[in-house]
Amino acid sequence: MDTAKGSGALDEALERLHTSGPERLGRLTNHAPMVVEALAAHGRSRSVHRWLDLYEPKLEEFPTSVEPVTDTNxxxxxxxPRRAADWIAYFSRALAEQPWRDLLAVWWPRLLPGMYGGSTHPVIRVGHAVRALVDSEGSGGxxxxxxxxxxxxxxxAARHRPVSGIAxxxxxxxxxxxxDAVPPISEPRGGFPDRLARVDRLPAWAAGVTDPDEAERRLTELVRAATHxxxxxxxxxxxxxxxxxxxPNAVLRTLPALPRSLWVPSLHAAWTASAAVTSMYATADPVPYVSPGRVTAEEVVERALAHGDEHVIKLTDxxxxxxxxxxxxxxxxxxxLSEPLR
Structure with missing residues (x-):
């Protein structure tokens, strides 16, 4: 296994990807930036470009600009979503002028209420980006x-979509x-936006949390429970x-880069996202699953990489x-359960 956190392979892959748009086929997400970061973070930088070669046919060109986004408009x-290129240009300019943590502190609370848009992929992509930046600190950025x-x-920002009216x-x-107590939506059909619009009841877990340290603990508990x-x-x-x-794991890994005052609202938004997805794609009957023998984390990462599906790799991460x-x-x-990448 190669060491990757300081590897140039991730930077090379990101440069290769930044000529592509964040979506494809109208609204499907480009997962490649998240996957290459996950592979690098788990010591698989030598596999980054090989995986990307397989995924590259799914990439689409970078979208065209509509009108510049400014501090006032x-x-x-x-x-x-038509303004994705405008928003990316806005944040590129802003990051050239101020430290990334300062920018994140301003925009995280603005964007957090809309983390449900884009099937939650935008916040997940941000979480991967933050981990990559933290890993590069001390080496010149x-x-x-x-x-x-x-x-x-x-x-x-382009896919920002709040939710409201949830009892x-x-x-x-x-x-x-x-x-387990999350009720399924009444009509489980259609894509993510249609199903999200039908989420109207969720348990009020962790609603009384006000302490940042408790928020971090509860968020860690949520990620573990949802993964299990x-x-x-x-x-x-x-x-x-x-x-x-x-x-929720994207939110959890971003917490250390945020002011502590933002940890509690981050917990509440992450719970709503996790519970909403559970409601939208609920299944009535759990199926007991026993791992086929004791395996190490390294072995599981290898199996996920060999399989290649982007969601498999991200869940493994x-x-x-x-x-x-x-x-x-x-x-x-x-x-x-998943179809392998071919």
Whole structure:
């Protein structure tokens, strides 16, 4: 296994990807920036370009600009997917003028209420970008990684979509029990936006949390519970249920780069996202899943890489963060349930 956190392979891959748009086929997400960062973070930098060669036919050209986003007109551009190029240009300019943590502190609370747009992929992309930047600190920084943060934030701003009108139900004390208590939507059909519009009831888990340290602890608990749950419930929708774990994990890995005052609202938004995905793609009957023998994190990463599917690799990335046997079993379950990249 090669060491990758300081490797130039990730920067080269990001430069290669920044000529492509954040989406394809109208609204499907370009997962490549997230996957190459995950591979590099887990010591697979030598595989980054080989994987990207397989994925490259799915990439589309960078979108055209409509009108520049500015410090005064940005509210009117928020949530307009036609403005993705404008938003990416805006954040690229801003990151050239100020430290990335300062920019993130300003824009995280503006974007957080709309983390549900783009099937939660924008916040996930930002989480990967933040980890890459943190890993490069002390080595002079990285232009491609700053550009990647601009692309992630720009995609988030363009797909910004708040949710409202959700009735709060009694929640259980634990994240796992509260996810089990999430009611399914009334008509489970259509794509992510249609299903999201039908989410109207969710348990009020962690609603009373006000302490930042407790928020971090609860968010860690949520990521673990959602990852564990995939092992027994992933068959309900092998691809989309991945986001019940990867979206809150993107928020969790971003917390250290944020002011502590933003940790509590981050927890609440992450819970809503995880619970909403659980509601949208609920399955009535869990299926017991036993890992085929004891495996190491390194072995699971190798299996995910050999499989190649972008969601499998990203769930594996989160499962390794969680680090226990049930989490690794969830990653192996994703390998079984998903179509491999060819």
């Amino acid at each position: 940005w509210p009117t551009a928020l949530g307009d 990285s232009g491609p990684r700053l550009t990647e943060l601009a692309h992630g934030l720009g995609y988030w 709060l139900l009694p929640g259980a004390s634990g994240a796992g029990d509260s996810l 749950r995939y092992a027994t419930h992933g068959h309900g929708e092998a691809t989309m249920l991945v986001h019940a774990a990867t979206a 989160t499962a390794v963060d969680v680090g226990d046997e049930q989490a690794l079993a969830a990653a192996l379950r994703a390998v079984e």
